[in-house]
Amino acid sequence: GEPLFDRVAFIGIGLIGSSMARAIAKLGLAREIVCSARSQATCDKALELGLVARASTDAASVVADADLVVLCAPVGAYAAIAPVIGPRLRPGAIVTDVGSVKQAVIRDVAPYLPEGVHLVPGHPVAGTEHSGPEAGFAELFENRWCILTPPPGANEAAVDKVAEMWRRFGSNLEFMEASHHDKVLAITSHLPHLIAYTIVGTATDLEEDTKSEVIKFSAGGFRDFTRIAASDPVMWRDVFLNNREAVLEIIQRFNEDLTALQRAIRWGEGDKLEELFTRTRAIRRGVIDAKQA
Amino acid sequence: GEPLFDRVAFIGIGLIGSSMARAIAKLGLAREIVCSARSQATCDKALELGLVARASTDAASVVADADLVVLCAPVGAYAAIAPVIGPRLRPGAIVTDVGSVKQAVIRDVAPYLPEGVHLVPGHPVAGTEHSGPEAGFAELFENRWCILTPPPGANEAAVDKVAEMWRRFGSNLEFMEASHHDKVLAITSHLPHLIAYTIVGTATDLEEDTKSEVIKFSAGGFRDFTRIAASDPVMWRDVFLNNREAVLEIIQRFNEDLTALQRAIRWGEGDKLEELFTRTRAIRRGVIDAKQA
Ligand SMILES: NC(=O)c1ccc[n+]([C@@H]2O[C@H](COP(=O)([O-])OP(=O)(O)OC[C@H]3O[C@@H](n4cnc5c(N)ncnc54)[C@H](OP(=O)(O)O)[C@@H]3O)[C@@H](O)[C@H]2O)c1
Numbered sequence: 001g002e003p004l005f006d007r008v009a010f011i012g013i014g015l016i017g018s019s020m021a022r023a024i025a026k027l028g029l030a031r032e033i034v035c036s037a038r039s040q041a042t043c044d045k046a047l048e049l050g051l052v053a054r055a056s057t058d059a060a061s062v063v064a065d066a067d068l069v070v071l072c073a074p075v076g077a078y079a080a081i082a083p084v085i086g087p088r089l090r091p092g093a094i095v096t097d098v099g100s101v102k103q104a105v106i107r108d109v110a111p112y113l114p115e116g117v118h119l120v121p122g123h124p125v126a127g128t129e130h131s132g133p134e135a136g137f138a139e140l141f142e143n144r145w146c147i148l149t150p151p152p153g154a155n156e157a158a159v160d161k162v163a164e165m166w167r168r169f170g171s172n173l174e175f176m177e178a179s180h181h182d183k184v185l186a187i188t189s190h191l192p193h194l195i196a197y198t199i200v201g202t203a204t205d206l207e208e209d210t211k212s213e214v215i216k217f218s219a220g221g222f223r224d225f226t227r228i229a230a231s232d233p234v235m236w237r238d239v240f241l242n243n244r245e246a247v248l249e250i251i252q253r254f255n256e257d258l259t260a261l262q263r264a265i266r267w268g269e270g271d272k273l274e275e276l277f278t279r280t281r282a283i284r285r286g287v288i289d290a291k292q293a
Numbered sequence: 294g295e296p297l298f299d300r301v302a303f304i305g306i307g308l309i310g311s312s313m314a315r316a317i318a319k320l321g322l323a324r325e326i327v328c329s330a331r332s333q334a335t336c337d338k339a340l341e342l343g344l345v346a347r348a349s350t351d352a353a354s355v356v357a358d359a360d361l362v363v364l365c366a367p368v369g370a371y372a373a374i375a376p377v378i379g380p381r382l383r384p385g386a387i388v389t390d391v392g393s394v395k396q397a398v399i400r401d402v403a404p405y406l407p408e409g410v411h412l413v414p415g416h417p418v419a420g421t422e423h424s425g426p427e428a429g430f431a432e433l434f435e436n437r438w439c440i441l442t443p444p445p446g447a448n449e450a451a452v453d454k455v456a457e458m459w460r461r462f463g464s465n466l467e468f469m470e471a472s473h474h475d476k477v478l479a480i481t482s483h484l485p486h487l488i489a490y491t492i493v494g495t496a497t498d499l500e501e502d503t504k505s506e507v508i509k510f511s512a513g514g515f516r517d518f519t520r521i522a523a524s525d526p527v528m529w530r531d532v533f534l535n536n537r538e539a540v541l542e543i544i545q546r547f548n549e550d551l552t553a554l555q556r557a558i559r560w561g562e563g564d565k566l567e568e569l570f571t572r573t574r575a576i577r578r579g580v581i582d583a584k585q586a
Pocket residue numbers: 011012013014015016017036037038039040042043072073074075077080081098099100101123124125126127128129130131132133232235239
């Protein structure tokens with residue numbers, strides 16, 4: 001297809017950034033791709049992998065001539081990145097991102113963007129438990145949803161261009177208000193990760209003997225949680241710190257439901273257990289029907 | 294190899310029973326396989342699939358000439374099955390099982406076994422979220438652990454024979470006290486299932502709109518829980534009712550740990566979150582190194 005962009009600059013190039021860079025290169029969506037990362041090692045790795053034409057630890061220097069800037073760092077880093085890149089953005093440039101929370105991103109980035117620079121926040125609902133530029137692959141976004149949360153009054157042409165990029169990646173597009181995004185993702189992503197971290201954490205506190213048995217016999221269900229709880233610690237720290245209210249509210253509901261199950265077990269109320277365990281099967285069918293399994 | 298058994302009788306022939314029947318047939322470990330199931334439909338299906346030479350809803354009639362009887366029904370059914378089959382077991386017969394809890398099984402079955410019949414309780418730590426005789430496959434147990442919990446004074450020859458069967462299936466054998474089994478599995482299997490049921494249950498209580506969004510965007514982590522929470526409701530009801538104490542104890546610990554995380558999020562204690570999220574990665578490495586991933 002026709003290139004959509006002249007120069008795309010990634011700020012952060014780990015799992016998500018490098019997957020996008022690979023997809024852009026594969027599909028010929030940009031004439032040049034450049035990047036910045038926190039460490040020189042990651043910049044070197046991105047060059048070595050042939051993901052980018054230029055890489056620098058100085059974010060300001062790579063955004064200067066970019067018509068698309070994609071923030072792909074942990075969301076907690078945005079507040080420091082935005083004031084650095086803001087003054088160097090050229091008029092008409094689009095700034096988008098892939099952060100797992102959206103209200104905080106708008107809060108931290110929008111104030112630093114000059115007139116004529118367009119903010120189109122986004123979140124691809126796709127990922128793995130691996131991180132870094134070597135973990136990415138061009139097909140990561142195929143048949144997955146990408147949610148865009150343009151603030152009221154966002155530039156339509158800019159939104160269309162970002163949407164078109166995701167469509168070319170093979171994603172399905174969805175538009176939402178940032179606050180709604182943060183509520184829905186608190187349930188579908190943030191709570192599951194928190195619970196997985198908790199349960200694996202509970203196991204790390206056991207005596208050594210029991211801990212090695214837990215690992216040995218993990219095929220009974222536990223191992224699936226260990227995979228989720230192997231996700232990047234900094235990324236997830238930032239998600240929870242930046243979606244505090246929605247996450248705390250859903251933990252509260254989860255807690256109430258767990259307490260009810262606990263009581264049912266304590267009092268031997270088999271009917272209640274069976275009723276819930278039957279109800280949850282319908283959701284699985286929904287996930288399979290929606291081709292998200 | 295040489296057949297280990299003359300006639301093997303399965304009481305219950307769903308995912309686990311039918312996987313064992315397939316493995317026994319494939320490896321030629323028995324001269325004949327027969328079964329009983331609760332419903333005529335399952336008996337018919339087992340015959341149609343060629344899993345057994347004979348099938349009956351009357352458990353007593355199939356165990357009469359068996360030298361190995363394998364209980365593969367939900368553990369809550371054992372208390373009704375044992376008094377039915379007990380009087381028909383022939384001297385020297387071995388009774389084993391695959392139930393996910395072990396103390397309750399010994400409690401419910403042992404009292405009904407006549408002199409000279411040997412009880413060797415077992416639990417293959419392998420499974421899927423599917424159930425019924427069509428869901429099984431001969432390779433289910435390969436490279437998975439099988440835990441045997443023979444009571445003190447169990448017949449050694451009988452234990453050896455059951456262990457040999459699992460080795461031929463490709464499983465690794467482990468011997469444990471039943472009470473220890475129930476504690477370890479409460480962590481590695483029962484709690485993960487309970488948590489998955491809870492979180493998916495929490496989602497089923499949401500308004501219709503949000504619920505359909507949760508399904509749509511489930512790739513963020515939630516979908517893995519829906520798979521676990523699609524497991525058989527009766528089987529899991531019976532597990533929780535029959536391993537009440539160990540499960541309640543581990544829920545208690547989990548709750549404390551979740552409360553601590555909740556506080557860390559509320560008070561913005563990023564260091565605590567990051568520290569835990571880093572610690573849990575080590576367990577994942579353990580699971581991968583133990584080839585249980
Ligand atoms: N992983 C997922 O499943 C997933 C899914 C959807 C969205 N997301 C979102 O995608 C973003 C990136 O996640 P990821 O999985 O790609 O992470 P990742 O693989 O860990 O990569 C993060 C990248 O950001 C850079 N970085 C870190 N701190 C920085 C800072 N202070 N300033 C500038 N760059 C910095 C890192 O550079 P160094 O290597 O030099 O540290 C690295 O290149 C996050 O906002 C996350 O919420 C992730």
